[in-house]
Amino acid sequence: MPNILRSETQDMRTEHDVVxxxxxxxxxxxxxxxxxxxxTKMVTAASELARNTLIHGGGGxxxxxxxxxxxxxxxxxxxxxxxxxxxxxxxxMMDGWTSGGxxxxxxxxxxRLVNDFDLQSTPGQGTRVSITRWK
Amino acid sequence: xxxIPILKLGPCLIVSIQDDMQDQxxxxxxxxxxxxxxxxxxxxxLIDISALDLVDSFVGRMxxxxxAMAQLLNAxxxxxxxxxxxxxxxxxxxxxxxxxRTALNVERGMALLNASIxxxxxxxxxxxx
Numbered sequence: 001m002p003n004i005l006r007s008e009t010q011d012m013r014t015e016h017d018v019v020x021x022x023x024x025x026x027x028x029x030x031x032x033x034x035x036x037x038x039x040t041k042m043v044t045a046a047s048e049l050a051r052n053t054l055i056h057g058g059g060g061x062x063x064x065x066x067x068x069x070x071x072x073x074x075x076x077x078x079x080x081x082x083x084x085x086x087x088x089x090x091x092x093m094m095d096g097w098t099s100g101g102x103x104x105x106x107x108x109x110x111x112r113l114v115n116d117f118d119l120q121s122t123p124g125q126g127t128r129v130s131i132t133r134w135k
Numbered sequence: 136x137x138x139i140p141i142l143k144l145g146p147c148l149i150v151s152i153q154d155d156m157q158d159q160x161x162x163x164x165x166x167x168x169x170x171x172x173x174x175x176x177x178x179x180x181l182i183d184i185s186a187l188d189l190v191d192s193f194v195g196r197m198x199x200x201x202x203a204m205a206q207l208l209n210a211x212x213x214x215x216x217x218x219x220x221x222x223x224x225x226x227x228x229x230x231x232x233x234x235x236r237t238a239l240n241v242e243r244g245m246a247l248l249n250a251s252i253x254x255x256x257x258x259x260x261x262x263x264x
Contacts, residue, residue: 015157022155022189040189040220044228047191051158095229105192109228 002069002076012079013059018050021062028064028075032135042075042133045110049079049129052106056099057081057127067132074115074134082126089121139164141171147179147248148172148210149241153186161197168201172208178255179248180205183241185216195230202235211251212236215244 010024011017025046029039046062053060060081067074086092093111098104107129111117116132137160142149148171150164168180182198184190190198202212215238225232238244 015159019155019157026188037220037223040218040224041227043189044191044224047189047193048228051191051193105229109192109230112227112229113224 002067002074005066005068005073007063007065009061009063011059012050012053012062012081015054017062018047018054021050022047024062024064025075025077028066029133032066032073032075034075034133034135038133038135041113042077042131045113045131046077048106048110049077049131052129053079053081053127057083059083060126067134072134074132076116076130076132078128078130080126080128085123085125085127086119086121087123089119093119138167141167143171143175143177146177146252147181147245148175148177149181149183151183151186155187155189156194158193161194165197165201165204169204169208172205172210178210178252180210180212181241181244181248182212182214183216183244184214184221185218185240187221188218190217190221190225192228192230195225195228195232199230199232199235211248213238213244213247215239215241 008024010021012021022043026039026043029042050062058081060079063078065076067076091097093108095108096104110131114131114133118130121127139150139152139160198214205212213236217237238247
């Protein structure tokens with residue numbers, strides 16, 4: 001289990017929060033000296049999930065954790081909402097499947113952009129998605 | 136709500152996206168641009184995204200939509216200035232934006248638009264050729 005060196009939380013309840021969340025993730029990626037490509041991937045994944053939290057989850061929160069495990073450092077971002085949840089996780093992870101008007105790239109696309117991806121959802125109770133990128 | 140300015144230069148409309156946009160701002164740009172194409176009869180649309188350090192699926196969809204809508208209104212679109220890291224991320228995300236024309240910078244983008252406008256004009260003059 002990695003050590004959590006620092007943790008920052010932010011509400012995810014408005015479109016402005018999504019923008020602020022992206023900027024926070026970018027600042028932390030910078031702090032960890034991620035390459036430009038790694039930074040862009042992590043911020044893009046966070047942006048997809050932040051929007052999901054807002055639109056599908058009805059709002060929630062984002063928590064950023066700076067991780068240290070042995071000699072490697074990383075950034076974990078956890079999105080939580082108490083929305084309707086995802087009925088069929090397998091379907092939700094399929095490219096092109098969408099419950100709304102989107103492209104269906106958010107979840108499967110985000111997974112491809114990070115090192116670790118964890119999705120937990122209970123219908124009627126909410127959804128928790130965690131993404132990690134290691135340096 | 137923020138609004139992205141649209142500049143008119145000859146037969147072209149030029150948009151330079153400078154900021155990390157909220158989703159509503161992106162949607163508004165889509166509306167504003169299609170309205171301006173209708174009002175001005177513009178034949179080309181150039182979208183500069185060199186200042187954007189991130190294009191997620193929402194903004195990617197907006198870009199694809201604008202390109203498709205402009206085409207229905209008889210205008211060509213060119214997206215210029217995409218950063219390499221953004222291109223890498225978009226493709227891994229699963230969005231390769233088929234049907235969207237791109238150029239490396241504004242200069243090349245304008246050349247591309249002007250060439251396609253001229254080609255269309257000469258086709259209209261000599262339809263049989």
